[in-house]
Amino acid sequence: xxxxxxxxxxxxxxxxxxxxxxxxxxxxxxxxxxxxxxxxxxxxxxxxxxxxxxxxxxxxxxxxxxxxxxxxxxxxxxxxxxxxxxxxxxxxxxxxxxxxxxxxxxxxxxxxxxxxxxxxxxxxxxxxxxxxxxxxxxxxxxxxxxxxxxxxxxxxxxxxxxxxxxxxxxxxxxxxxxxxxxxxxxxxxxxxxxxxxxxxxxxxxxxxxxxxxxxxxxxxxxxxxxxxxxxxxxxxxxxxxxxxxxxxxxxx
Numbered sequence: 001x002x003x004x005x006x007x008x009x010x011x012x013x014x015x016x017x018x019x020x021x022x023x024x025x026x027x028x029x030x031x032x033x034x035x036x037x038x039x040x041x042x043x044x045x046x047x048x049x050x051x052x053x054x055x056x057x058x059x060x061x062x063x064x065x066x067x068x069x070x071x072x073x074x075x076x077x078x079x080x081x082x083x084x085x086x087x088x089x090x091x092x093x094x095x096x097x098x099x100x101x102x103x104x105x106x107x108x109x110x111x112x113x114x115x116x117x118x119x120x121x122x123x124x125x126x127x128x129x130x131x132x133x134x135x136x137x138x139x140x141x142x143x144x145x146x147x148x149x150x151x152x153x154x155x156x157x158x159x160x161x162x163x164x165x166x167x168x169x170x171x172x173x174x175x176x177x178x179x180x181x182x183x184x185x186x187x188x189x190x191x192x193x194x195x196x197x198x199x200x201x202x203x204x205x206x207x208x209x210x211x212x213x214x215x216x217x218x219x220x221x222x223x224x225x226x227x228x229x230x231x232x233x234x235x236x237x238x239x240x241x242x243x244x245x246x247x248x249x250x251x252x
Contacts, residue, residue: 002151008055008084022054029060035067043074050074053083073115079108082118116144136166145169184210
């Protein structure tokens with residue numbers, strides 16, 4: 001796993017026997033993009049191990065249609081992981097409600113194991129560069145982990161959503177920062193000395209959905225931020241981890 005979560009430009013990694021990784025697509029469109037076809041940066045699959053998905057970074061005024069945007073890992077016996085997709089819309093009030101298609105960075109599938117999901121990052125017009133939603137979704141395929149490691153950049157986002165058998169791993173000494181909500185409906189692991197940090201504006205509220213085990217869970221906002229946890233779920237910070245809730249001396 002490598003490259004930017006919010007503005008990816010890297011090529012996918014090739015397999016050891018010459019299979020190519022996915023390409024890199026960058027589009028900046030001042031008006032509306034309508035996709036009723038296929039925008040694709042899949043990893044190669046003509047030999048094994050297969051290539052990982054590449055990158056798709058698209059900025060448009062609006063996004064419409066019912067097509068496919070995909071940077072998946074190649075399918076063969078030993079399978080590549082998914083790539084990265086980042087989509088942003090910029091027209092006033094624009095979001096992704098007008099796009100009814102498929103956005104996928106799922107890992108490749110095959111007899112000797114499935115690849116892990118890549119990442120999808122969606123940023124609406126009212127969100128800043130690091131305020132969008134990071135999605136880890138492996139389309140119900142059990143595969144490898146999606147890592148936050150030292151080769152991953154821009155690990156500051158709005159919301160984090162883990163779903164459909166995606167599995168997020170924050171590696172040792174790595175940090176993932178979010179200002180919005182955390183939703184784990186699939187899998188999450190945190191290595192020793194990793195950190196998940198909740199930041200955001202003063203007096204903002206973030207919610208944690210699902211059961212999670214954090215090694216270091218930190219809330220850095222000293223201006224009255226509220227951190228809520230879903231009822232009926234268990235959130236754990238085991239030894240030698242740390243729970244750090246920063247606040248002001250007068251806050252309650």
